[in-house]
Amino acid sequence: MFGHRLLKMAAWPGERRFAAGRENLEHVQRDKLALLLRKVAACEVGQRRGVAADWQWETFAEQMPVSEYGDWRDPVDRARESGGNALIQSPVVRYQPTSGSTSAIKWIPYTRQFLSELDNAISPWIVDLYRQFPRLSGGRHYWSMSWVPTSLRDNMREDINDDIQLMSMGKRLLAGATQAVPQDVSLARTSEDSLFATLAYLVSDDSLAMMSIWSPTFGLGLLKSMALWREELAEVLASGSWGQRMKGSHTECCPRSPRAAALLRQWDGRLSADFFMTLWPSLALVSAWDTAASSPWARQLHGLLPQAAFQGKGLWATEGVVTIPYQGQYALAYRSHVYEFQDPSDGTIYAPWELEQGQEVMPLLSTGSGLLRYRLKDLVRVDGLPGGIPALTFLGRAGTTDLVGEKLTAAALDASLSQVTLPPKTLPVCTVAVEDTGDGTPGYLLLLEGESANTDNVAKALDAALQQHFHYQLARNLEQLAPLRCVIRPDMRERYLHQCRERGMIEGNIKMESLQYWPGALPVWLREPPVSAREVAL
Known part of the structure; x- marks a missing residue:
């Protein structure tokens, strides 16, 4: 054409x-x-x-x-x-x-x-x-x-x-x-x-x-x-x-x-x-x-x-662009905004030319919108510096859920979930931190998409894997957190997206995230026993 x-x-x-x-x-x-x-x-x-x-x-x-x-x-x-x-x-x-x-x-x-x-x-x-x-x-x-x-x-x-x-x-x-x-x-x-x-x-x-x-x-x-x-x-x-x-x-x-x-x-x-x-x-x-x-x-x-x-895709946010797909890598869009990168572990901030391979950092953008040193809560890994500019891979959101001091991160959750065997034809949608798992105790729910299956072993295995992290284990030992629970439904992705929209998010901006915090009351479909998708309206 x-x-x-x-x-x-x-x-x-x-x-x-x-x-x-x-x-x-x-x-x-x-x-x-x-x-x-x-x-x-x-x-x-x-x-x-x-x-x-x-x-x-x-x-x-x-x-x-x-x-x-x-x-x-x-x-x-x-x-x-x-x-x-x-x-x-x-x-x-x-x-x-x-x-x-x-x-x-x-x-x-x-x-x-x-x-x-x-x-x-x-x-x-x-x-x-x-x-x-x-x-x-x-x-x-x-x-x-x-x-x-x-x-x-x-x-x-x-x-x-x-x-x-x-x-x-x-x-x-x-x-x-x-x-x-x-x-x-x-x-x-x-x-x-x-x-x-x-x-x-x-x-x-x-x-x-x-x-x-x-x-x-x-x-x-x-x-x-x-x-x-x-x-x-x-x-x-x-x-x-x-x-x-x-x-x-x-x-x-x-x-x-x-x-x-x-x-x-x-x-x-x-x-x-x-x-x-x-x-x-x-x-x-x-x-x-x-x-x-x-x-x-x-x-x-x-x-x-x-x-x-x-x-x-590269890493784009409404607030600005960080990387674009270019010559087989996710290259920093260095001609767009002013970029800095913050180490989430100690707060050190690096100019883009100071980055080194293997670092995991969060982007700070200063852009033509007038926002200065604006922190995107995204975690990226420096995979190299081809041609002189950083190649960055998006790892997920950099936020921490902290209901009772457990300080759980998406990276820790992903690492723990990788140790767990899911039922066949089952996909993880998200793990959500909630203030009340059903008996007044805060805790975590692993949302799975798949046909009805016994997920007790999955919940126990993920809970055990998460207890390799000191703060989560302490919160569980002190019974500050309820045992992790799994919820599996054939239409879980649609339910998750609907809940995100209900919480003020905009269609198209909604990413699948491995870890989220949902404040307030649980949706009814997370509190009741599973039923078929046709029996419950979103």
């Missing part, structure tokens, strides 16, 4: 700069900090916090404390209400909602400066994609939307849902010409209608060459929704009319595909690689998270779409 050629040409200069500057990491980062400080020092919040435009890297590291969203919430909220931006001298394009594992919605200022920083990461990734997977040029692509709850849609700008908006204007137009799903699908009145319309366009396109999503569980959910709605989708694609869908939206054009409609009507709804290979014969690549707790779900998604290669 001609659009692909133009997109590659537009991204090529950014990729050349990325490739050429790798040996000058320190110089590039110091220059980026100097530019950022000039823009921050010119604004209200920067002046109030004493930021100076002439700070050197060492002065900035000494004078500016590490921050989290709570340190910026008040000025961001005031700026949203006034329509301005008090954090940095750059116009705000929009405020992007996001959420953490347990936090309510946060709003990140997407300024022109910040978007240009994201574009500096997207360009080398795009060029490298076409270089590694040449079949991508032969069909349309799907870049998933940043799904937003229905309740937020009426109060947001029209461009907030589309991940293509992370690109520069020129690349955005070119990428839009290669897309399988029109941008205005994101403007549907409800999340369900957006999802339905997305599926209609995807199912109708037998030239689909790429699916770029974030969580592999979102991809699995797309396929399951396709099975659930297959009859309605077949009717829409046969008639070329939305019927009862998409009312009140700006999307008037409806896809039509007699071929896809016939396939859906013949399909029994079981998810199988044979069906999806017939539906999307040209699919060349699936891109999604595939590390840490996302790994088993990525394997499951790839198993259903074996005609495509699979590429893991």
Whole structure:
């Protein structure tokens, strides 16, 4: 397709700069900090916090404390209400909602400066994609939307849902010409209608060459929704009319595909690689998270779409980008933001050029949104320094659950779970720390997806493995923690995702995490004996 050629040409200069500057990491980062400080020092919040435009890297590291969203919430909220931006001298394009594992919605200022920083990461990734997977040029692509709850849609700008908006204007137009799903699908009145319309366009396109999503569980959910709605989708694609869908939206054009409609009507709804290979014969690549707790779900998604290669995402957050897939590794996006890295064990902070292979650290970002030394609670391992820039692998969330002093980390949980044999065809979804396991005692629940099985031995084995960690063992010996309990259900992933949404998280930002803390009362389905998925509504 001609659009692909133009997109590659537009991204090529950014990729050349990325490739050429790798040996000058320190110089590039110091220059980026100097530019950022000039823009921050010119604004209200920067002046109030004493930021100076002439700070050197060492002065900035000494004078500016590490921050989290709570340190910026008040000025961001005031700026949203006034329509301005008090954090940095750059116009705000929009405020992007996001959420953490347990936090309510946060709003990140997407300024022109910040978007240009994201574009500096997207360009080398795009060029490298076409270089590694040449079949991508032969069909349309799907870049998933940043799904937003229905309740937020009426109060947001029209461009907030589309991940293509992370690109520069020129690349955005070119990428839009290669897309399988029109941008205005994101403007549907409800999340369900957006999802339905997305599926209609995807199912109708037998030239689909790429699916770029974030969580592999979102991809699995797309396929399951396709099975659930297959009859309605077949009717829409046969008639070329939305019927009862998409009312009140700006999307008037409806896809039509007699071929896809016939396939859906013949399909029994079981998810199988044979069906999806017939539906999307040209699919060349699936891109999604595939590390840490996302790994088993990525394997499951790839198993259903074996005609495509699979590429893991780099580490992206709504607050900024840390790594991109580049030349077979997750390379630091060193031309995007200002980066530092903190050792979680002793708090030491390193500049990116000071990192050494084997270190496990947490990224600190200073970005064109105006957030300075912003700590992402993600743990990464330094796998090497190819070409002069760090290659980093995401290991999981760096947070600690501490109900009664047990100080349990995701890494410790993962190591313990690796010692446990699960029942056949069973996948771990998450281990959650809860304040009341059912008898008033706090403890941990291992959520498993699979058919009903006796999991007593699994619970005992994991509890014993966790007791290799001093603080957890002490809490168990003192009966401060209840014995770990397993809950297994065939639809556990859907229940977990629903619970995350109930706790204020946004679809598309939800990662599969090996360890979470769920404050408050347990959902009913975690307190009652298991029943079939059809008997209990989420």
